[in-house]
Amino acid sequence: MHFDPADTAHPHLAYNLLIGLVAPRPIAWITSHNLEGRVNAAPFSAFNYVGTEPPLVAVGVGNRPGSGPGVVGKDTARNIRDTREFVINVVDETLAEAMNLCAIDFPPDVNELDIAGLATVPSTKVAVPRIAGAPAALECREVTTMEIGRSRIILGEVVSFYVKDEFVDPAGPYVLAEKLHAIGRMNGRGSYVRTRGAFFSIPRLTREEWEKGRGKAKGKA
Ligand SMILES: Cc1cc2nc3c(=O)[nH]c(=O)nc-3n(C[C@H](O)[C@H](O)[C@H](O)COP(=O)(O)O)c2cc1C
Structure with a gap:
């Protein structure tokens, strides 16, 4: 089957196909705060790293339905526009339920972390705190935000990395990703994937190694 994203008969066609096909996706559980310092937390899976020198991440935040282009619909996007800072908290299995709660559309004066019963701790280089229980966190400064249609693509530079000691192999240093048990997002609302044992x-x-192997395979035949 082929699908045309311009097909207006299916209003959610592109979204449905993208979240089913670009999967599994990492989840950026973003803490940010407004100009008064009120902390906000919300998950975003239109997320990846896009550069290493400097370390860059990109996050796609959609305006809320009904809000047209030019409107900063979500608290996270508004806070980042106003303060230019945010923290990406990594989500493991133990935090999945709490992260999912933070996706509820609460008014801006509600701190989702209070509702989820989670504590924060200060970051090192940005004023936005990280989630205390998160196994890792990326402290970011906004480089630029592109607004295209109803989406905002926020490009951030990672200015500090936190990884819980037990998940660090100091030899690299490397992240012991097999032990961290991060979760990812799949298709549809509430659909996630575990990485444990996977x-x-x-x-x-x-x-050279490939050529050698090919020679061996030929020799056998
Ligand atoms: C796992 C997960 C991933 C999500 N990914 C995105 C995303 O990439 N972009 C987006 O705009 N909303 C995404 N959402 C929805 C937001 O989290 C939701 O709109 C939230 O209420 C935004 O909160 P805020 O207004 O406090 O920023 C996701 C929700 C979940 C549960």
Whole structure:
């Protein structure tokens, strides 16, 4: 089947297809605060890292339904526009329910973390706190935000990384991702994926190693 994103008969066509096909997605559980310092937390899975020198992340925040272009619909986007800072908290299995609660459309004066019963701790380089129980957090400063249609693409530079000691292999340093048990988002509302016990590896070959292997396979035949 082929689908045309311009097909107006299915108003959610592009969204439905994108969240089903671009999956699993990492979840950026973003803490931000408004100009009065009121903390907000919400999850976003239109998220990835997009550069390493400097370390860059991108997050897609949609305006709320009904709000037209030019309107900053979500508290997270408004806070980042106003303060230019945010923190991406990594979500593990133990935090899944609390993260999901933070996606409820509360008014701006509600701190979702109070509702989810979660504490925060100060960050090191930005004024926005991180979630105390999160296994890792990326402290970010907004580089730029592009507004395209009803979406805002927020590009942030990571100015500080926090990773809980037990998930760090100091040799690299590397993240012990197999132990961290991050969750991802799949298709549809409330659809997630675990990473626990789901890792597998394929050796990454150099061209020479591949040539050698090919020679061996030919020799056998
Ligand atoms: C796992 C998950 C991923 C989400 N990803 C996005 C996303 O990428 N973009 C978006 O605009 N909303 C996304 N949402 C919805 C927002 O979290 C929701 O609109 C939230 O109320 C925004 O809160 P805020 O107004 O406090 O910023 C997601 C929700 C969940 C549960």
